[in-house]
Amino acid sequence: MIGKLKKFFNKINAMSPAAKASFWFVISNIALKGISFITTPIFTRLMDVADYGTTSVFVTWEGVISIFATLTLAGGVYNVAMTKYEDDVDAYTSSMLGLTAVASVLVYTVCILINILFPSLFEMDNIYLLYMWLQTFTSAATSFWIMRERFNFKYKKVIAFTFVNAIGSPAIAIAAIYMFPGHKAFAKVIGAGVVGIVIGIYILVTTLKKGKTVFHKKYWIYALKFNLPLLPHYLSSIWLNSGDKLMLDNMISRESAGLYSIAHSITGVVSIVTQAINHSLIPYTLQSIKKNKLKDLYITVLGCSTLVGVICIGIVLFAKEGILIFATKEYLDAIWFVAPLAFSVLVAFVTGLIGNILFYYEKTGHMSAISITCGVANIVLNAIGLTLFGAIAVGYTTLICSFLQMFLYYFTVKKFEKNLDKIINLKFLFCIYGAFAVLMVYGMFFYNSLVMKIALILVILLAVIIFRNKIVGMFKAMKEGKKENNAQEANA
Numbered sequence: 024m025i026g027k028l029k030k031f032f033n034k035i036n037a038m039s040p041a042a043k044a045s046f047w048f049v050i051s052n053i054a055l056k057g058i059s060f061i062t063t064p065i066f067t068r069l070m071d072v073a074d075y076g077t078t079s080v081f082v083t084w085e086g087v088i089s090i091f092a093t094l095t096l097a098g099g100v101y102n103v104a105m106t107k108y109e110d111d112v113d114a115y116t117s118s119m120l121g122l123t124a125v126a127s128v129l130v131y132t133v134c135i136l137i138n139i140l141f142p143s144l145f146e147m148d149n150i151y152l153l154y155m156w157l158q159t160f161t162s163a164a165t166s167f168w169i170m171r172e173r174f175n176f177k178y179k180k181v182i183a184f185t186f187v188n189a190i191g192s193p194a195i196a197i198a199a200i201y202m203f204p205g206h207k208a209f210a211k212v213i214g215a216g217v218v219g220i221v222i223g224i225y226i227l228v229t230t231l232k233k234g235k236t237v238f239h240k241k242y243w244i245y246a247l248k249f250n251l252p253l254l255p256h257y258l259s260s261i262w263l264n265s266g267d268k269l270m271l272d273n274m275i276s277r278e279s280a281g282l283y284s285i286a287h288s289i290t291g292v293v294s295i296v297t298q299a300i301n302h303s304l305i306p307y308t309l310q311s312i313k314k315n316k317l318k319d320l321y322i323t324v325l326g327c328s329t330l331v332g333v334i335c336i337g338i339v340l341f342a343k344e345g346i347l348i349f350a351t352k353e354y355l356d357a358i359w360f361v362a363p364l365a366f367s368v369l370v371a372f373v374t375g376l377i378g379n380i381l382f383y384y385e386k387t388g389h390m391s392a393i394s395i396t397c398g399v400a401n402i403v404l405n406a407i408g409l410t411l412f413g414a415i416a417v418g419y420t421t422l423i424c425s426f427l428q429m430f431l432y433y434f435t436v437k438k439f440e441k442n443l444d445k446i447i448n449l450k451f452l453f454c455i456y457g458a459f460a461v462l463m464v465y466g467m468f469f470y471n472s473l474v475m476k477i478a479l480i481l482v483i484l485l486a487v488i489i490f491r492n493k494i495v496g497m498f499k500a501m502k503e504g505k506k507e508n509n510a511q512e513a514n515a
Contacts, residue, residue: 047182051178051181051182051186054189055185055189056291056295058189060288060349062193063349064348065197066078066193066196066200066211067285067350067354068350069197069200070200070208071207072278072281072282072353073278074207074211074281075208075281075284075285076272076277076280076281077147077208077212077277077281078208078211078212078215079268079284080146080269080272080277080280081147081151081212083265083268083269084147084155084269085155086261087262087265087266087269088131088134088155088159089162089163090254090257091126092130092131092156093159093160093163094122094123094246094247094254095257096122096123096167097163097166097170098170100246100249100250101119101170101171102170102174104242104245104246107245108242113230113233113234113235114235114239114242116230116233117230117233117234117236118234118238118239119242119246120163120167120230120231120234121237123164124160127160127163131152131155131156131159134152135152146272146277150209154212157220158216158220160227161222161223161226161227162219163223164223164224164226164227165184165219165222165223167226167230168230169184184222187218188218188219188222192218195214195217195218196213199211199213199214200214253391256390256391256395259391259394259395259398259399262398262401262402263394263397263398266398267283267405267417267420267421268280268284270402270406270409271414274405274406274409275413282356283360285346285349285354285357286360286361286364287360287364288349289342289346289357289361290335290338290365290368292338293334293368294368294371296331297331297372300330300331300372301372308376308380308383309379311446312440317446321445324376324446324447325451326493328369328372328373329455332369332459335365335366335368335459336365336459336466337480338361339361339362339462339463339467340466340470340476341476342361342362342470343355343358343470358467358470359467360415360418362418363419363421363422364418364422366422366425366456366459366463367418367425369455370422370425370426370456373429373447373452374425374428374432376447377429377432377436378390380443381435381436384436386435389435390432393428396427397424397427397431401420401424404423404424405417408420433447433449466479
């Protein structure tokens with residue numbers, strides 16, 4: 024066993040700096056999400072639904088407001104700028120912190136004024152917004168540092184920060200809840216941000232010392248021209264992932280936002296799996312299109328979609344048990360959000376596969392337009408659905424928007440890839456979706472019957488055994504495609 028571990032780490036050490044950095048960043052990301060899943064059951068047992076909803080809404084609002092407050096300057100534009108201004112990165116970075124400071128102060132000042140005039144919008148005291156500004160600004164400084172370290176393939180300090188923050192933040196938040204039992208939501212918000220803020224202030228000071236400038240006209244104009252047109256895309260992406268919570272909080276109740284957050288956490292487990300599958304399929308997809316080997320790709324896409332569908336059905340079947348693991352009986356009403364959200368994860372997986380083809384043709388502008396369209400549709404459908412049907416509507420509006428995004432991606436890609444129907448067969452996909460819908464209803468109807476759940480699992484296992492050869496063949500095709508791609512990259 025020890026010999027195998029040594030061999031494994033020797034292989035990692037033999038990797039190129041880029042590959043080694045990518046490997047450890049993936050490991051740290053998985054660990055970070057794992058810690059988040061572990062701590063969720065702790066917080067749901069320490070806080071009631073309303074308090075948990077308050078913290079969830081705080082995080083969601085921070086994600087939305089930070090797009091305008093930071094202008095997402097530590098995103099893609101920073102990577103480009105580090106290449107464009109490679110001899111003056113320190114000054115560029117410190118000037119971006121100056122621009123972030125101006126933008127964040129202006130945006131949060133407006134937010135506080137709006138909160139005074141229309142308190143029903145945010146439904147939180149201004150102390151929350153002030154703390155949110157501090158957290159957003161210091162987090163921006165950390166983001167610049169992380170992006171620069173990654174750009175230079177330096178991973179050790181970033182991973183150390185990730186683990187310190189991932190462990191320290193929930194630990195302090197839990198301690199704060201015990202220290203201030205009468206203000207649990209505020210205690211968690213403050214406690215969860217302390218470590219990040221302290222580290223962010225240190226990085227902020229050191230960055231400003233190195234760069235020695237907070238205003239550089241040329242750099243400010245460049246960054247604004249590059250990033251301002253992208254803000255609607257970033258906002259739409261955030262809204263599609265988090266906007267439901269804000270509309271639930273505003274139109275229904277904070278408790279319903281808390282329940283929805285738990286359902287989101289449960290289906291988020293599947294998202295980790297789908298992201299891993301999608302990531303592994305990217306090189307295989309691109310090479311298959313390039314070489315016109317579409318038959319194997321078609322089988323792989325169909326097989327992976329079926330696999331994800333089976334996993335999602337498992338989530339729906341055991342939604343009740345999942346909620347009781349993540350939370351308490353107080354949160355059991357979240358079960359009705361799980362089914363449509365799990366279905367959305369399945370559809371989003373297929374959308375991601377189609378998106379890989381869109382990336383192949385470098386049509387990122389089309390992706391932005393689709394994200395904005397779906398974001399607007401989500402707002403309209405939520406407003407109508409919440410008014411007519413109550414809280415449960417947000418799960419199904421999310422599902423509708425997932426289908427809308429998939430169709431828009433599909434018909435956009437079809438303009439550039441004439442053989443798309445040989446890769447993504449809508450008829451077969453809708454057979455999978457139809458089967459999922461039937462099994463989803465089955466799972467919701469028998470959510471209290473363990474016997475009926477086990478019976479369905481046995482039927483699915485039987486199907487896997489019957490079609491085992493096709494399943495094994497699918498993974499072999501993926502493996503061969505990946506090996507071939509790696510060989511070509513090595514030769515290049």
